[in-house]
Amino acid sequence: MxxxxxxxxxxxxxxxxxxxxxxxxxxxxxxxxxxxxxxxxxxxxxxxxxxxxxxxxxxxxxxxxxxxxxxxxxxxxxxxxxxxxxxxxxxxxxxxxxxxxxxxxxxxxxxxxxxxxxxxxxxxxxxxxxxxxxxxxxxxxxxxxxxxxxxxxxxxxxxxxxxxxxxxxxxxxxxxxxxxxxxxxxxxxxxxxxxxxxxxxxxxxxxxxxxxxxxxxxxxxxxxxxxxxxxxxxxxxxxxxxxxxxxxxxxxxxxxxxxxxxxxxxxMPRPQEITGSSLFMGYAGVYSSFLLFTQEAAERYGVDEREILIRLGKMKAVGGQEDLIVEVAQQIANEQAVAK
Known part of the structure; x- marks a missing residue:
């Protein structure tokens, strides 16, 4: 060629x-x-x-x-x-x-x-x-x-x-x-x-x-x-x-x-695989650098990180709004507590 x-x-x-x-x-x-x-x-x-x-x-x-x-x-x-x-x-x-x-x-x-x-x-x-x-x-x-x-x-x-x-x-x-x-x-x-x-x-x-x-x-x-x-x-x-x-x-x-x-x-701390979380970043259109912050918030509040990412995508969150990750995780945790 x-x-x-x-x-x-x-x-x-x-x-x-x-x-x-x-x-x-x-x-x-x-x-x-x-x-x-x-x-x-x-x-x-x-x-x-x-x-x-x-x-x-x-x-x-x-x-x-x-x-x-x-x-x-x-x-x-x-x-x-x-x-x-x-x-x-x-x-x-x-x-x-x-x-x-x-x-x-x-x-x-x-x-x-x-x-x-x-x-x-x-x-x-x-x-x-x-x-x-x-x-x-x-x-x-x-x-x-x-x-x-x-x-x-x-x-x-x-x-x-x-x-x-x-x-x-x-x-x-x-x-x-x-x-x-x-x-x-x-x-x-x-x-x-x-x-x-x-x-x-x-x-x-x-x-x-x-x-x-x-x-x-x-x-x-x-x-x-x-x-x-x-x-x-x-x-x-x-x-x-x-x-x-x-x-x-x-x-x-x-x-x-x-x-x-x-x-x-x-x-490298881990292989760069397409995991459920990173897949949902692409699917929901979430800033890629949010991944580790989202995983930490999900573990802290006992919620599904995928749910956090879906909501962040709907909110059209952008870089610089990392504080929203914790807010969304707290909101999901509160909703789950009320549902119980």
């Missing part, structure tokens, strides 16, 4: 994977992963708290090691790979992004809810002023029609974003929906387009293929699927599949499999 267009892979193991690791990456783990990703030729990989720069907190979970130290360590090991960071307006502030750039970041991905791109203007402008490649990251993309996605992407582009992402934070999108959204962005914005998947419905690889076939130039993955919920598109699988499909990624297949199996697999 003749080679098709080049696509750019971005690995999020050291950021999205922080959710599964309870934000407890050690410096040595980050160094080992960064070295492996660099050796494999992955052009970009992300290092931040799971909820982005400044996310280490009581609400989201404290980092075991300061993220700036991890970014600097990754930069020392990354070779030709570039370091990306995630920042959410309302969590990360001006100083966080400046410090990340000084620590070695080359790209900033500014993430907002699908309908709230306007809150990112200052962050986008700051990122450009710092000389960082700048990305607008539209999360929970399943929660708004494609016309709204396009409208919000145009805002990101007007602020200076060089790439805009369709971000399936809940792993809820189906392949035809991904195709529609990515194609609409390619037709309506001048910047590049990316796609970030979660595997809660076992569709992350299929959705990533659909995104690329619709014109996405950037695609995310994580080694061994290490990420929130059931994880992301598996980076090493993605490299193999796109090679089979004739796309150029520049990623060495042997080396990317080695870092996945010889490094990441050894420190």
């Amino acid at each position: 003749g080679m098709k267009n080049k696509i750019t892979m971005l690995d999020v193991t050291l950021r999205d994977g922080s959710h599964s690791m309870r934000h407890a990456f050690t410096e040595q783990q980050v160094r080992d992963v960064a070295r492996g990703l660099g050796k494999a030729g992955v052009p970009y990989f992300e290092v931040s708290h799971g909820d982005g720069l400044g996310g280490s907190s009581l609400q989201y979970g404290f980092s075991k090691v300061d993220e700036l130290k991890l970014i600097a360590a990754a930069r020392e090991e990354a070779g030709d790979s570039k370091i990306s960071v995630l920042i959410l307006p309302g969590i990360g502030i001006h100083e966080d992004l400046v410090n990340a750039a000084n620590a070695g970041a080359s790209m900033a991905r500014v993430a907002t809810h699908i309908t709230e791109a306007d809150v990112a203007k200052q962050h986008i402008e700051l990122s450009r002023n710092l000389g960082l490649e700048t990305v607008g990251f539209l999360m929970m993309a399943h929660m708004a029609p494609t016309s709204v996605l396009v409208e919000q992407a145009k805002k990101f582009e007007s602020y200076g974003a060089e790439i805009v992402y369709v971000t399936d934070s809940a792993g809820a999108l189906l392949p035809h929906e991904v195709s529609e959204k990515v194609r609409a962005l390619r037709e309506n914005v001048g910047c590049k387009v990316g796609f970030h998947a979660h595997n809660n419905l076992s569709l992350s690889m299929a959705n990533t293929i659909a995104a690329v076939e619709a014109g996405a130039q950037f695609v995310d993955g994580s080694l061994r699927c290490l990420g929130a919920g059931s994880g992301n598109t598996q980076t090493e699988v993605m490299a193999a599949v796109f090679d089979r499909l004739g796309y150029k990624t520049g990623v060495d297949l042997f080396n990317i499999i080695d870092v996945a199996n010889d490094v990441v697999a050894k420190f």
Whole structure:
């Protein structure tokens, strides 16, 4: 098969994977992963708290090691790979992004809810002023029609974003929906387009293929699927599949499999399986990073975690509303007590 267009892979193991690791990456783990990703030729990989720069907190979970130290360590090991960071307006502030750039970041991905791109203007402008490649990251993309996605992407582009992402934070999108959204962005914005998947419905690889076939130039993955919920598109699988499909990624297949199996697999706290809970996240459209919080609340109040997730989905809860998880669990427990 003749080679098709080049696509750019971005690995999020050291950021999205922080959710599964309870934000407890050690410096040595980050160094080992960064070295492996660099050796494999992955052009970009992300290092931040799971909820982005400044996310280490009581609400989201404290980092075991300061993220700036991890970014600097990754930069020392990354070779030709570039370091990306995630920042959410309302969590990360001006100083966080400046410090990340000084620590070695080359790209900033500014993430907002699908309908709230306007809150990112200052962050986008700051990122450009710092000389960082700048990305607008539209999360929970399943929660708004494609016309709204396009409208919000145009805002990101007007602020200076060089790439805009369709971000399936809940792993809820189906392949035809991904195709529609990515194609609409390619037709309506001048910047590049990316796609970030979660595997809660076992569709992350299929959705990533659909995104690329619709014109996405950037695609995310994580080694061994290490990420929130059931994880992301598996980076090493993605490299193999796109090679089979004739796309150029520049990623060495042997080396990317080695870092996945010889490094990441050894420190993963659990296999990234599609469990009943993570499946319901995709089914109900719930933010993937809610998984561990939901399991803890279900155990604490003696209720079914699936019921919590269904209700959160109906409430259209989004990132930053983690406090609702406990409230819903308490409500279900009270209802069950009354019913008895």
